[in-house]
Amino acid sequence: MAEKKWPETWQEVSPGNMVFEPGNAASYHTGSWRALRPVFTKTKCIKCGVCYIYCPEGCIYQNDEGFFEADLDYCKGCGICAAECWPGAIEMIEEG
Amino acid sequence: MAKRVGMEIAIAAAEAVALCRPDVIAAYPITPNTHIPEHLSDIVADGRLDAEFVCVESEHSALSACIGASAAGARAFTATSSQGLLYMDEVMPIASSMRLPVVMAIGNRALSGPINIWNDHSDIMSQRDMGWISLFAAYGQEVIDMCVQAFKIAEDLDVMLPVNVNLDGFQLTHVVEPMLFPTQKEIDKFLPERKPYAAVHPDTTVSMGTLGMPDIFTESMKAKDEALKNSKKTILKVWKEWEEQFGRHYQPIIEHRTDGAEVLIMTMGSMSETAETAVDEMRKKGMPVGLLKLVLWRPFPYDDLRKAVKGARSLVVTDRAVSFGSCGPVGAEVRSALYDEPDAPAIVNEIIGLGGRDVTVEDFIAMGEKGLKAEKGKREEEYHIYGVRGS
Secondary structure, three states: OOOOOOOOOHHHOOHHHOEOOOOHHHHOOHHHHOOEEEEEOOOOOOOOOHHHHHOOOOOEEEOOOOOEEEOOOOOOOOOHHHHHOOOOOEEEEEOO | OOEEEEEEHHHHHHHHHHHOOOOEEEEOOOOOOOHHHHHHHHHHHOOOOOOEEEEOOOHHHHHHHHHHHHHOOOOEEEEEOHHHHHHHHHHHHHHHHOOOOOEEEEEEOOOOOOOOOOOOOHHHHOOOOOOOEEEEOOOHHHHHHHHHHHHHHHHOOOOOOOEEEEEEOOOOOOOEEEEEEOOHHHHHHHOOOOOOOOOOOOOOOOEOOOOOOHHHHHHHHHHHHHHHHHHHHHHHHHHHHHHHHHOOOOOOEEEEOOOOOOEEEEEOOOHHHHHHHHHHHHHHOOOOEEEEEEOEEEOOOHHHHHHHOOOOOEEEEEEOOOOOOOOOHHHHHHHHHHOOOOOOOEEEEEEOOHHHOOOOHHHHHHHHHHHHHOOOOOOOOOOEEOOOOOO
C-alpha cells in the first residue's frame, strides 16, 4: 500500500533532508501501519461526528449520505474513534 | 594592509568575527569564552556591525536561535564553553544534520565536576560525534584566522556544515598576544556574502528538520558522514586561498622539526607552543624528537597522520581529556588509525593538563624521554595520566 517516496540511495538524499515539495507527507500512506481496521455500522450511527472530531490522523470524512468513513490509506488503526463512539457504531476488527 | 596589534585573544576573536559581517549572534555567557560574545555585543551596540545580537536565556536557545537564523539564510555565530556546550548538546547534531553553516567558538574548559573553570578538552571531546567540523588553534593568530576561515568552509555549498573553532580557555581566551589583524577590505575580498543552498522564507517552499523514518535514516547518516569527510577538500582549498592572500600556511597536521625524528609528540591547542619550545630544547640535547600539531580534529585526517608518522619509532599522543573507562580520546583515534599500518610507531598515550593544570617544557621533555624508551610491538599501558599524584 505504501508508495516508496524516499530516495533509494544515500547519494539521492537531499542535503539536510530538506523537502522542497509542499504537503508531500500526503503521499506517504500511513495506513500500512494498521493492525486493526474500524468498521462503521450504519444502523447504529447517528451521524454525530464524534469520530470525525477525535480522529488524530484527520482521516475520517463524511460521505454523501452523511455517514462517516475512515480513509484507509491513512487510518493507522488506533481505535480512538471506536472508543469515543458512544452509540457503539464503530468496531475495530483485525486486518486479515 | 594588516596591522600588528596586541590584544586579548577572546577580544580579537570577536573582532575577527565582526569582520565576517555575521547577521545573527546569539550567546549566553559562560567562563572562559564570555569575552567573545560580550565584545561582539559591544561592537553591535556601538553600531560598528549591523547584526542581531540575541540575548538568549540559555546555551540551548543560543544554538537554536543560530540554527533558525542559519536556516533563514543568515550568517550565524555563537560561542560557549564547558557546561554551556553540554547544554547545547541536544541541538548540536541538529545543526549538522540540517546542514546549517553555524560557526561557534569554544573557549575550551573542563567539564564539571568538581566544578572547574579552567582549560582542558573534555567539553569538545564530549561533542566529538555531532557531525561538526572541529578546528584547534594553538595561539592568537590561528584563532582569528580560523574564525574567518570557518565561515568560508562552513558556507561552501560542497560543505554546508557547522564549524567549531577551539581555543583553550584562559591559556588562549584571556591572554594578550601580538597578532596581524586583517582589514575589513581584505576579509570582504576573502569571504563572500553567504549564498544559502535553500532558505526558509514565506515565499519559498522548503521544509527543514523533517522526520526521517527507518526507511531513510541509514542513508541520511551515510550522506552526513560523507559530507563531513568530503569537507576536507574544501578545508584544504580555503586554507590554500588563505595562504595566497595572507601568507599564513595551514594544514591538518602541522609538523615542527620532524626531519629525522625518531620520536613524535602530538598536541592539540595551546600546548603546542610549549611543545615547540620543548622540542627545540630536546633537539639541542641531541634527542631526535619532533612535534605534530593536530589542527583538524573532525574530519579526522587519517592520511595526513599516516604520512606524518612514517619512519617514527614512537608517537606520544597527548590528550587533554579522559574517555573514562577507555583511554584518551585522541589516543584512541590515533591507535585505531595506525593499527593496520605496517611498521606503525609504538604509541604512548599521555593524558595531561586536566582542568587547567600547567603543562611545562619539562613535562614535554619527560614525555619525549618516555617516547625514546618505548618499543614497537610492546604495549606497557593503554594510557597514563601524567603527573597524577599517588602513582
